[in-house]
Amino acid sequence: MNYESTRGQSAIVSAAEAIKKGIAPDGGLFVPTEKIFINLAEIQDLCSLSYLERAAYILKYFLTDFTKEELTECVERAYGGGNFSSPEIAPVKKLTDNSTVLELWHGPTCAFKDMALQILPHFLVRSLKKTGETAEIVILVATSGDTGKAALEGFADVPGTKIMVFFPEKGVSAVQKLQMVTQVGNNVQVVGVQGNFDDAQSGVKQVFSDLGFSALLADHNFQLSSANSINWGRLVPQIVYYFSAYADLVKGGSIKNGEPINFVVPTGNFGNILAGYYAKSMGLPINRLICASNTNNVLTDFIKTGTYSRNREFYKTNSPSMDILISSNLERLLSELTDRQSDKISQWMAELKNTGTYTIDADLLKLVQGHFWSEYATDEETLATIRKVWFDLNYLMDTHTAVAMHVLEKYRNATGDNSYTVVVSTASPFKFNGSVAKAILDEQTVSEKSEFELLKELSSYTNWPIPEGLRNLDHLKVLHQKVIGKDEIGKAVKEILLG
Numbered sequence: 001m002n003y004e005s006t007r008g009q010s011a012i013v014s015a016a017e018a019i020k021k022g023i024a025p026d027g028g029l030f031v032p033t034e035k036i037f038i039n040l041a042e043i044q045d046l047c048s049l050s051y052l053e054r055a056a057y058i059l060k061y062f063l064t065d066f067t068k069e070e071l072t073e074c075v076e077r078a079y080g081g082g083n084f085s086s087p088e089i090a091p092v093k094k095l096t097d098n099s100t101v102l103e104l105w106h107g108p109t110c111a112f113k114d115m116a117l118q119i120l121p122h123f124l125v126r127s128l129k130k131t132g133e134t135a136e137i138v139i140l141v142a143t144s145g146d147t148g149k150a151a152l153e154g155f156a157d158v159p160g161t162k163i164m165v166f167f168p169e170k171g172v173s174a175v176q177k178l179q180m181v182t183q184v185g186n187n188v189q190v191v192g193v194q195g196n197f198d199d200a201q202s203g204v205k206q207v208f209s210d211l212g213f214s215a216l217l218a219d220h221n222f223q224l225s226s227a228n229s230i231n232w233g234r235l236v237p238q239i240v241y242y243f244s245a246y247a248d249l250v251k252g253g254s255i256k257n258g259e260p261i262n263f264v265v266p267t268g269n270f271g272n273i274l275a276g277y278y279a280k281s282m283g284l285p286i287n288r289l290i291c292a293s294n295t296n297n298v299l300t301d302f303i304k305t306g307t308y309s310r311n312r313e314f315y316k317t318n319s320p321s322m323d324i325l326i327s328s329n330l331e332r333l334l335s336e337l338t339d340r341q342s343d344k345i346s347q348w349m350a351e352l353k354n355t356g357t358y359t360i361d362a363d364l365l366k367l368v369q370g371h372f373w374s375e376y377a378t379d380e381e382t383l384a385t386i387r388k389v390w391f392d393l394n395y396l397m398d399t400h401t402a403v404a405m406h407v408l409e410k411y412r413n414a415t416g417d418n419s420y421t422v423v424v425s426t427a428s429p430f431k432f433n434g435s436v437a438k439a440i441l442d443e444q445t446v447s448e449k450s451e452f453e454l455l456k457e458l459s460s461y462t463n464w465p466i467p468e469g470l471r472n473l474d475h476l477k478v479l480h481q482k483v484i485g486k487d488e489i490g491k492a493v494k495e496i497l498l499g
């Protein structure tokens with residue numbers, strides 16, 4: 001299996017090369033050159049395997065330049081050894097007769113980013129060896145909060161790498177910020193940016209596309225790479241849990257093998273739900289992928305109308321990891337659904353960059369709508385959903401998961417489709433405890449308490465333990481205090497690396 005750029009102007013590369021580079025030299029994203037099919041008998045076989053075995057099984061189709069032993073080793077280092085707080089890694093929990101929650105937050109940072117970022121460093125270290133790379137790899141990360149910490153956890157002290165994380169200084173929760181600025185490791189840098197996530201992401205992308213800068217870095221034996229979901233190595237481990245959830249439901253008797261089900265996914269950069277699309281395109285029986293947005297509903301409008309427009313107000317919501325107006329991975333979907341019409345993709349992406357908007361053709365929109373459906377939830381609807389699910393179903397959701405739950409209700413009301421549906425849960429309720437506490441505790445208990453006091457309140461009220469990664473955060477030493485303007489990311493990278 002090889003990889004080509006969505007923009008068609010870069011050489012075709014191996015998986016190792018795609019993972020090492022992160023983004024294609026022409027500014028496009030790497031996508032697989034061939035289609036993969038997995039039949040129902042294979043899905044049946046997955047039922048009796050562990051998560052680790054399922055992961056090795058799916059990954060081998062995409063990372064063909066890795067040996068079976070290498071993949072098994074990567075999988076074991078990422079998901080084995082008690083690294084995840086659930087032995088099932090990504091357990092499904094029944095909600096109602098026709099819905100279940102897929103919990104993707106049992107990794108060290110309590111959000112779904114760990115599913116990919118615990119394994120990416122292991123892919124990368126092996127990719128460097130395979131491609132004969134001698135330069136030190138510099139991982140640049142733009143984060144809306146969760147990717148940053150997950151990438152830092154994954155890459156801290158990994159030999160041959162440095163990692164720099166840029167986060168919107170005022171756009172992340174207190175817990176998220178402390179998770180990042182207290183990160184230890186001799187190869188880590190964490191920098192606040194005076195701007196929003198899109199500013200940070202655009203700044204980082206600009207550094208990647210500056211060929212002169214890359215040449216300068218190469219002279220100093222550095223090579224840039226990405227841990228954002230633009231990196232194929234981030235996306236491919238996410239395909240696994242769609243298959244794994246389906247296998248668990250078949251195994252548990254909730255569905256029959258072959259029965260089409262829906263997944264509703266809280267969506268920001270379109271990475272998670274795109275992995276679901278790849279699973280569907282490989283033959284996993286998925287009816288609809290329901291794209292759940294918050295008030296930054298750029299994807300909802302796109303899926304309804306075919307016009308993508310980031311020319312709109314940016315809102316800070318109570319599901320901050322989805323506060324995004326430029327969803328990078330949509331480019332991959334458009335490339336897949338147009339059978340790699342790279343001229344068109346390049347044109348739309350240029351329009352997006354220059355004018356902030358583009359419109360796809362009517363027949364392409366039909367294709368998009370055949371696979372996806374979308375709606376959004378406001379902050380109030382999100383809190384009301386957390387409350388309702390807690391009191392009616394005795395399940396505690398974080399804000400992002402609640403966005404998905406609310407959108408599922410809208411979907412069912414709008415379409416009458418009551419097929420079995422998996423609600424993809426992307427964060428522990430303790431990670432966004434401020435909002436979660438507000439939703440289920442009385443005002444007196446919540447008022448004037450810090451996020452850290454609220455962690456304890458939530459824990460004693462629900463009898464759920466505070467996850468290890470969030471305990472004692474407020475007592476750790478702050479190690480990173482640098483804050484820069486939104487146009488200074490390139491300058492900061494240069495200063496950090498070259499002095």
Ligand SMILES: *Cc1c(COP(=O)(O)O)cnc(C)c1O
Binds near residue numbers: 266267268269426427
């Ligand atoms: C990153 C994140 C999302 C959005 O996922 P994408 O792959 O960017 O669409 C949703 N919820 C949480 C908690 C996240 O950390």
